[in-house]
Amino acid sequence: MTDSQQQQDLLHDEVQAGTTTGLASPSVDVTNDRQNSLWSDAWKALKRNPLFWIGAVLGLVFLVMAIVPQVFARGADPRDCDLANSRQTPSSAHWFGYDQQGCDYLANVVYGARSSLIIGVVAVLVVLLLGIVVGAIAGYFGGFTDGLLSRVADIFYGLPLILGALVLLRVGPSTDLPIISSRGPGAVAIALALFGWMTAMRLVRSQVIAVKSSDYVAAARAMGASSPRILVRHILPNAVAPVLVYATITIGVLIAAEATLSYLGVGLQRPAISWGLQIDAGQDLLRTAPHLVLFPSLILTLTVMAFIMMGDALRDALDPRQRA
Amino acid sequence: MTTLPGSAPSVRDGGGSAPILAVEDLFVEFRTRENVVNAVNGISYTVSSGETLAILGESGSGKSVSAQAIMGILDTPPAQVPNGEIWFEGRNLLTLPAEEQRKVRGPGISMIFQDALSSLNPVYSVGFQIGEMFRAHRGLSRKEAKKHAVELMDRVRIPAAAQRVNDYPHQFSGGMRQRVMIAMAIALDPKILIADEPTTALDVTVQAQVMDLLKDLQRETGMGLVLITHDLGVVNEVADNVAVMYAGRIVERGTVDDVFTRPAHPYTEGLMNSVPNVEVKGGRLQPITGQPPNLSKIPSGCPFHPRCARRRLGAEAAPGRDCAGDRPPLRLVVPGREAACHYSEEVLGV
Numbered sequence: 008m009t010d011s012q013q014q015q016d017l018l019h020d021e022v023q024a025g026t027t028t029g030l031a032s033p034s035v036d037v038t039n040d041r042q043n044s045l046w047s048d049a050w051k052a053l054k055r056n057p058l059f060w061i062g063a064v065l066g067l068v069f070l071v072m073a074i075v076p077q078v079f080a081r082g083a084d085p086r087d088c089d090l091a092n093s094r095q096t097p098s099s100a101h102w103f104g105y106d107q108q109g110c111d112y113l114a115n116v117v118y119g120a121r122s123s124l125i126i127g128v129v130a131v132l133v134v135l136l137l138g139i140v141v142g143a144i145a146g147y148f149g150g151f152t153d154g155l156l157s158r159v160a161d162i163f164y165g166l167p168l169i170l171g172a173l174v175l176l177r178v179g180p181s182t183d184l185p186i187i188s189s190r191g192p193g194a195v196a197i198a199l200a201l202f203g204w205m206t207a208m209r210l211v212r213s214q215v216i217a218v219k220s221s222d223y224v225a226a227a228r229a230m231g232a233s234s235p236r237i238l239v240r241h242i243l244p245n246a247v248a249p250v251l252v253y254a255t256i257t258i259g260v261l262i263a264a265e266a267t268l269s270y271l272g273v274g275l276q277r278p279a280i281s282w283g284l285q286i287d288a289g290q291d292l293l294r295t296a297p298h299l300v301l302f303p304s305l306i307l308t309l310t311v312m313a314f315i316m317m318g319d320a321l322r323d324a325l326d327p328r329q330r331a
Numbered sequence: 332m333t334t335l336p337g338s339a340p341s342v343r344d345g346g347g348s349a350p351i352l353a354v355e356d357l358f359v360e361f362r363t364r365e366n367v368v369n370a371v372n373g374i375s376y377t378v379s380s381g382e383t384l385a386i387l388g389e390s391g392s393g394k395s396v397s398a399q400a401i402m403g404i405l406d407t408p409p410a411q412v413p414n415g416e417i418w419f420e421g422r423n424l425l426t427l428p429a430e431e432q433r434k435v436r437g438p439g440i441s442m443i444f445q446d447a448l449s450s451l452n453p454v455y456s457v458g459f460q461i462g463e464m465f466r467a468h469r470g471l472s473r474k475e476a477k478k479h480a481v482e483l484m485d486r487v488r489i490p491a492a493a494q495r496v497n498d499y500p501h502q503f504s505g506g507m508r509q510r511v512m513i514a515m516a517i518a519l520d521p522k523i524l525i526a527d528e529p530t531t532a533l534d535v536t537v538q539a540q541v542m543d544l545l546k547d548l549q550r551e552t553g554m555g556l557v558l559i560t561h562d563l564g565v566v567n568e569v570a571d572n573v574a575v576m577y578a579g580r581i582v583e584r585g586t587v588d589d590v591f592t593r594p595a596h597p598y599t600e601g602l603m604n605s606v607p608n609v610e611v612k613g614g615r616l617q618p619i620t621g622q623p624p625n626l627s628k629i630p631s632g633c634p635f636h637p638r639c640a641r642r643r644l645g646a647e648a649a650p651g652r653d654c655a656g657d658r659p660p661l662r663l664v665v666p667g668r669e670a671a672c673h674y675s676e677e678v679l680g681v
Contacts, residue, residue: 048499220406222449228404229444230515231437232467233430240463244454 052324059324062316069310073121076114083111085118085280094296103302106285107292116302118280123310126196127262131254133200134261138207138250145208146215146246147238157212160205169267171202176273195274199261207250207257214246221245248325255318259311266307282307350377351555352401352440352523357415359393359400359579362408366627370396372579373414375661378523378555383546385558385566385587387602388576391623394559397576398525402442403432419523437468441521445528447508451500457511458484458496464518483514487544506537510544517548524549525557530565542569563606567591575599578624578634581661585668595670595679597639632656633672641674649673 053059072079081102088110095105103112145156163171175198179187186193218224219242227241268274269283277284282303289299359371371393378384388394399405401417403424417424419439424432444450452460461483462476471479477496484492487510500508509529516524526545530538546569549556558570566573566587573590575583575598583596594600601619621638624630636642636654644655651657652673661671665681672678 222444222446223452225404226442226444226450226512226515227452229402229436229442230464230467231433231435232463233433236467241452245452248454 049321049324053320056320056323058316059320062313062318062320065309065313066317069120069124069313072117073124076118076121079117080111080114083114085110085114086278087111094292094299096296097298104296104298106299107288107296112299112302115280115285116282116306119282119285119303120306120310122192122275122279122281123262123265123307126192126199126265127258127314129193129196130199130203130261130265131258133197134204134207134257135250135254137200137204139211139247141204142208142211142250143215143238143243143246146212147219147242149216153212156208160208163202163205166202168199168202168264169271172198172264172268173271173273175201176268190276192275195265195268198268199264203257203261203264207253210250210253211246214249215242218242218245249322252318252322252325255321256315259314259318262314263307263311350379351419352557353377353416353418354397354401355416355418357397357400357417358413359396359405359410359415360413361410368626369629370410370579370626371400372629374574374576374579374581376574376581376584378557380522380555381549381553382572383549383556383558383570385560385570385573386576387560387563387566387573389561389623391626392576393579393626394576395527398442398527398557398559401525402436402440404442434468437464437521438519439521440523440525441516441519442525442527443509443512443516443529445531447505447512447532448500450512451508453500456497456499457503460500461511461515461518464515468519479518480514483518484511486548487511487514487517489514505533506541509533509537509541513541513544513548517552517554520552521554523555523557525559527559528561529558530562531560538565545569563591563602575602578629579626580634580671581669582635582672583668583670584661589668593679595664595668595675596635596672597641597678598635599670600678601638601640630655631658633659641678643674 083101088108090109092105092109093107095101095109097104101111101113103116106112106115141156141160145153172195175187176190176194179194179198180190182188186197188194224237224241227237232241265274266281266283266286269281270287272287274283275281285303286300286307289296289303293300353375354377355375356373357371357375358369358373361368361370374393374397376384376386386394386397396405396410400410400412400415401424405412412425415425419435422431424435427435451457455463458477458480461480462471462473465471465476465479466473481492481496484496489495489507489510495503500511503511509532513529524545529545530541533541542565545556548554556569558566560566570587572585573587574581575590575596577598583590583594583599585595590599591603594603598619601617604617605619607616619638624634624637630637632653632655633639633642636644639654642654643649644653648654652659654673657673659671659673661669662675664670664675664679670678
């Protein structure tokens with residue numbers, strides 16, 4: 008499409024230069040009111056990407072699973088357990104078998120989606136908020152502000168995500184901090200976001216710096232655009248796309264990190280239902296009942312994969328230069 | 332149309348065919364930790380409506396920087412404007428509050444850039460970007476703005492404008508992109524259009540069309556055109572007056588015909604001799620020797636003297652006219668012609 012249009016342009020140029028003859032150009036009628044924006048065109052590109060559809064369908068399945076787990080649990084209650092069924096292997100009636108306590112394992116795995124998704128999404132929203140605000144301020148103002156904020160980010164970079172979150176969640180209950188002291192999903196999400204925002208901040212900062220000095224920002228200034236207009240219309244749309252891609256992928260990564268924290272015993276606590284807790288409980292029985300580790304791991308992997316695939320597709324869609 | 336770029340003070344009192352834009356004694360410098368780069372050193376010029384003033388100079392002569400200073404789009408720091416006045420419609424732009432300055436850009440003075448692809452925002456369709464001018468300055472609705480965008484694209488002769496209004500900059504050829512840029516720049520009928528090397532990135536046939544387009548638009552709207560270029564051919568074709576810049580100064584000024592046929596400054600003379608001429612066949616081109624000066628260490632006296640074939644130093648020089656010691660001011664040499672050389676009469680042969 009691009010090529011043929013450029014061909015047309017060239018033809019037009021040649022006609023104008025008198026080296027070729029061609030048809031006169033018709034025009035003037037705005038019959039089509041469709042307003043193309045970055046997002047509507049990105050959506051069109053997304054629709055054509057099978058990677059996006061696989062990720063989106065998987066993601067949607069897990070989302071519905073988180074909202075109405077009963078539908079997927081095939082009528083079983085995850086807390087209705089009978090020790091007589093302990094560690095039974097999968098069967099046609101109970102697809103994922105039973106855990107050690109004799110609870111339906113499919114129901115347990117399905118109910119685990121809710122806390123994982125909530126923590127993943129909330130943590131990423133906090134990451135985005137911190138990253139965009141701090142990154143945009145650092146990139147736009149530069150100088151001392153940039154130096155200060157970047158060093159703060161460097162300090163946080165020095166603390167590994169899991170270790171930092173682990174320490175915070177460990178000491179959390181003994182503090183009076185509102186959400187942190189609760190040990191609920193909120194605390195886990197905040198802990199993960201607090202030690203995971205720096206990459207988003209660096210992305211936004213570097214993008215803002217790159218875009219700020221671009222010719223089209225100078226052109227927009229020369230055409231009389233105001234500073235807020237330049238920041239919102241010209242800098243942020245060009246700066247934020249890679250961050251959204253990063254955020255989508257990070258949902259998956261943070262869901263895995265939540266499972267890690269729960270597995271290590273500092274994330275969600277029993278009787279909460281979480282994939283991390285299930286893997287933790289299942290590892291002791293790996294030899295006798297491998298399905299107890301297999302199913303939560305499998306679903307966890309699929310969830311992480313769904314978000315990473317969507318992120319990849321989004322990255323391709325948001326870059327107009329990659330569009331054929 | 333060949334009015335002399337007149338004496339600046341008349342701009343403020345108005346009068347006759349008063350210039351719309353007057354730059355007076357403009358200085359721009361870039362301060363870095365090590366040194367100060369004096370990019371523009373006291374230039375003055377005026378532009379009247381319908382006039383095309385070409386600012387001619389090689390890379391680093393300060394021609395683009397002075398344009399950016401007029402537009403108020405220099406990055407400060409490192410750039411600073413320590414002195415100068417820019418008069419537009421009875422107001423000195425340099426002393427206006429930032430918000431008032433902004434309102435002049437677009438409807439008052441507008442600018443097109445050398446590289447149209449990088450000057451267009453890659454994430455918006457061209458129609459959106461042209462329409463944005465109307466939305467930002469006149470508060471039109473999306474739909475209205477888009478209608479105007481299509482009209483403008485027709486005006487700059489982009490074929491099938493209604494179909495292409497939703498295309499992105501990268502889907503256009505170089506010449507068409509520059510037309511989009513021009514459409515944006517003329518959207519609000521500016522009084523002055525500054526074109527910073529508008530055709531440098533284009534091939535020759537497309538260059539000619541873009542210049543034709545600019546001339547036609549100028550004829551329709553009567554805007555003043557400041558054409559910044561190093562292309563002598565373009566200047567010869569479209570400009571009325573020309574100001575030749577060297578090391579941040581204007582070294583010669585006059586009508587294009589005069590300056591091109593009978594230069595009054597050795598630098599202009601050197602430029603003319605370095606261009607192939609169809610009438611003189613077989614001869615060698617005579618390049619100007621040496622390098623353009625380092626703008627943080629501009630030579631004393633006449634900044635061109637180290638490269639000048641006609642320089643007179645020490646005892647050779649007339650009193651007070653030593654090329655290495657006395658800086659020649661821009662002065663009227665013959666009616667309608669100003670040059671900054673102690674020995675312009677000699678160059679002219681009068």
